[in-house]
Amino acid sequence: MSRLRAGTLLHNDAGTPYVVERLLSEGGFGQTYFGHRLTPSGRPGREVAIKVCRSLDDWHGEAYFGRLLAGDERVVDLLDVFVDATGRGSRQRRRHVLVFEYMADGTVWDAVEDGGLVWSEAKVRREIRALLSVLQRMHAVWLLHRDIKPDNVFLRDGRLVLGDFGISKLVLDTSPSPVSRLQGDFAPGNVTAGSVWGPHDDIYQVGLLAGTLLSGEVWWNQSVSIGSIAALECSDAFKSWIWHATGAKSKRYLDAFDAVHALSALRQIDMRPGRPPRSLRGQCIVFSGRLEDLPRTEATARARKAGARVQSRVTDSTTVVVTGSMRAGGVGAAEGIKLFGVRERIRTGQPIVLIDQQQFERLARRR
Incomplete structure (x- = not known):
């Protein structure tokens, strides 16, 4: 040509x-x-x-x-x-x-290369939500974008504008999407392994974009790690959102509607210790973080003696999470990956109670 x-x-x-x-x-x-x-x-x-x-x-x-x-x-x-x-x-x-x-202000990629793009959390959340509103319109009628990368997202007066719908398609067409047409560097692992692109994969690319806007560096699929998310200057709540948006397919938001709901719920979910249950008997307990002067083995023994079932990870049956202090190298200031999962389960309706060490010890003494 x-x-x-x-x-x-x-x-x-x-x-x-x-x-x-x-x-x-x-x-x-x-x-x-x-x-x-x-x-x-x-x-x-x-x-x-x-x-x-x-x-x-x-x-x-x-x-x-x-x-x-x-x-x-x-x-x-x-x-x-x-x-x-x-x-x-x-x-x-x-x-x-x-x-x-003609988009005179260029793309997000252009702004990153010029060194002039590091946005505050408030602005990123606002602009990501606006971009998701476009995807809501698309996902509502079974359309996928499939190419939401920094050089296809433009800027107009400091606001995000989505462009380049060249490889968008109807989700009803479930034929495999060639990776070469999907910019593999910005595609999640489940797609580069040969799967079919879904709405949750559009959200993956939006999660990468959020990381780019916060860090001022282009995020690729290889950029996502505990370390890269921990380094972002934003709240634990928004780190949790980015973690889920860019996570494994099973943990990712289903579509733009789910992602917007999660974004809206960030301030509504209280991750502080709340009102404890009357007893540990019959509760399914998970410990998160480090307990002061109480080894995990001893805490586990006390919980079992009080009639609780102790779990190594959060599951659908978890009812109580005992929160300790953050371990060194954690992804958030007060929340780690385990609490990110708890946050998401609470958002989707699972009744989980958070308690601190003092509350746990008091309950463990009850018979």
């Missing part, structure tokens, strides 16, 4: 001309150029981004999704769709063209 020269004119179905001025990007999708829509007098009018698609499927798909999401301020505005034809017969050349608003 040869590049267009500066000054090349492309005409839509109504004859409106667009002039190509310079190449912006090039890849498997085709080429994107900076240009202008010309006025009736032939003068440059609105600045635009002109995308010439290599694949007819990409052109059809992105045109469809652009029209579907038209008017959403968090989506790059699709201004025009047409086929530009030149020549006749066997010499005819057809170019499948999409015209978008």
Whole structure:
């Protein structure tokens, strides 16, 4: 696919001309150029981004999704769709063209490379929620984006705007998605292993984006670790959200609706020790953190003697979690991975009571 020269004119179905001025990007999708829509007098009018698609499927798909999401301020505005034809017969050349608003502020990737992107937790949460609202519209009608990476998320006046729907597709089509088309560096392990892309995988990419916005460094799938999340300057609650968004498939938020609910619930879930049960008898207990002057083996023995069943990890049957102090190297300031899981279970309705060491010792003495 040869590049267009500066000054090349492309005409839509109504004859409106667009002039190509310079190449912006090039890849498997085709080429994107900076240009202008010309006025009736032939003068440059609105600045635009002109995308010439290599694949007819990409052109059809992105045109469809652009029209579907038209008017959403968090989506790059699709201004025009047409086929530009030149020549006749066997010499005819057809170019499948999409015209978008030109995003002068660039992408998240551009901002990271310029060193000017480290946002506060409050701003990241607000902007991620706005982006998820777009995904809610898509997931509600069984559409997946599949390519939410920093160079496809644009900035407009300091706000996130989603673009590039070239590989979006209907989730009803369950054929495997080639990894080469899914930017493997930003795809979760379950996809790079050959699975089918699902709504939870869109959320994985949003989780990576949240890490990028907080850290000022591009997060890839290899960036996610206890250490990288621990290093983020944000609350334990938001670290927990990012941990689940970028976690294993079984722990990830189901779709945009689930992710928004979890984001909204961050301040509603109280992870402080609360009102203890009357007795430990019949309770399923998990210990989290370090207990002062009380070895875990001794605490376990006391709990069992009081009639409790002690579990090594949080399960569907867990009813009480005894919280101690954070161990060195933990992911959060006051919460570790185990409490992140407790937080998520409480959000989804599991009745778990948090108690501290003093409350536990008092209950353990009861018969």
